Amino acid sequence: MKTLEKRIRESMAEGRKAFVSYMMAGDGGLATLKEKLLFLQEAGVTAIEIGIPFSDPVADGEAIQQAGARALAEGVTLRNVLGELERCKGEVAVPLVVMTYLNPVLAFGVPQFVEVCQRAGIVGVIIPDLPLEESGPLRDELDGTDIALIPLVSLTSPDERIKRITESAEGFLYAVTVNGITGERNEFGEELHSHLQRVKQMSDVPVLAGFGISTQTQVKEMGNHTDGVIVGSTIVEAFHQNELDRIRKLVQAGVEKFEIVNLH
């Protein structure tokens, strides 16, 4: 079992749900990356998903697109983020996952990318435009490393497909909670809870829900049906507005020991 899954299971064993925080690398300047990682670690997140800015982020909503545009304007690239992460290695103990679109990885070179990720101590990779069918070459390269290739499943994935995706899943399964892009949502569709429970039944790795989760209530609600959550846009916005307390509270709501809240 790769480190990422092990760490998530450890917190599950303590009776906690996982809370993965997304952040946009280099929003506010690459120099602030370490300080943000340490802040999130301190706040108690289970893992951190570090977004790499891209010129054409098709899976992202408004908040993350804008954060990405700010980071691009700061000259942030996959290469310099990984370099910076390598420099933070001794101080950041929380598991780090890189979220990047495929093209920057191809431009970097897949073997080189994997090698530099290993040097930087990365334990997971999420590539939103790399579905199961196309994942072979990267998967081969990650084989034998401690880096998990974290797959996504969506509301539109049929059961048979979800099963196939879970078979090769590592780290955790990223269950997308909306048909749509990242960004805050007021409410989620009716079918979501049963969908998440079905996914959980089919999956051997922990299932974390993400996309559009922005309030403490939603964090708890999703946690009730899964092994934890991934929170993105809200945290990106909160960092941008310097509302650090909002982030602390969200994380707390996520990793608090079980207390099943009944919402209905």
Place this chain on the structure above:
Amino acid sequence: MAVEMRKGRYGKFGGQYVPETLMSALIELEKAYGEAKADPTFAKELDYYLRDFVGRENPLYFAERLTEKIGGAKIFLKREDLNHTGAHKINNSLGQALLAMRMGKRKIVAETGAGQHGVATATACALFGLECVVFMGKEDIRRQELNVFRMELLGAKVVSVDKGTGTLKDAVNEALRYWVANVEDTHYILGSALGPHPFPEIVRDFQRVIGVETRRQIVEKEGRLPDAVVACIGGGSNAIGMFHPFVGDEEVALYGVEAAGSGIATGLHAAAIADGKEGVLHGAFMYVLQDDNGFIQEAHSISAGLDYPAVGPEHCHLHDIGRVKYEAVTDAGALEGLQLLSRTEGIIPALESAHAVQFASELAKSMEKEQAIVVCLSGRGDKDMQTVRDALGGEVE
């Protein structure tokens, strides 16, 4: 474990690099298209609309005065400009609209650059009573104001995209995002031979009518196949439609003409085969204009329809195996070609097609008088009059 399920490959190009939310829609589309292809009533229905609504088949016209003026090979023009809505784009929009209805989807989303694909799609939607949303870059809306009005007259909703560079690639991003959010009742009519499988194949098949007609027509006129076939390349739909029926005919030279903008050396162009690197954009592995970090670069061309930073996967493969030669013509060259055809033949071509006209004129010079070249005249120039007038400083010499 081995996960070898890659589909829609042209050599190493193509594939399906999309968010998981779209995968089942692509699988559904592939299945529906396979069934439609095998169903003779589908072909019959499409033929009916192509004939009675679009006005096919359109002529293969011998450009006699142009040929004389150049003094080389005979030049024939495949008159896609005479189609209803003024370009080849309608062939694909109609086909995909019929396909959407077969899948029970009555909402359509599309992207557009020049506005030609948007107009064609809005037209097909009006014809069949479908809801239509078109994403268009802010910069393109400025360049093609009248096409926006045409789409709105046809009942489509046009959404301005100001993200990124505000051009075609950003309009595709927004259309993809919209499709992800509305995938359950919406079909995405992609406008060129691009995107994730099965789009490049579907668009090519619906545009193949260009080449199929041309092959028959040139044999009727000349008693043999042409020596060369020339078409402009944006994403590559008119070109692949024209080339495909000739790919097996070794004796027919095929030329794709990219937009060289201000010149390849200036970096301000849209010639992804001439100057791009392999990469992934909008769901497919292709030649893409990008920087060393893999960030996609803006394309530049006087013609909005060629202003796309990649070239469809099948063209990338045809380039790799050397079956098609890819050349490039600058903005200035296209303006020259446009004026030349207007004066000698009384046909004002679209700026996109003018790239092909210009290259073919050069090529004809180097060929014998008995030889024949076919040029795909993909569209008419009405939409470009403002741009051309501005570029020529309001004066025609």
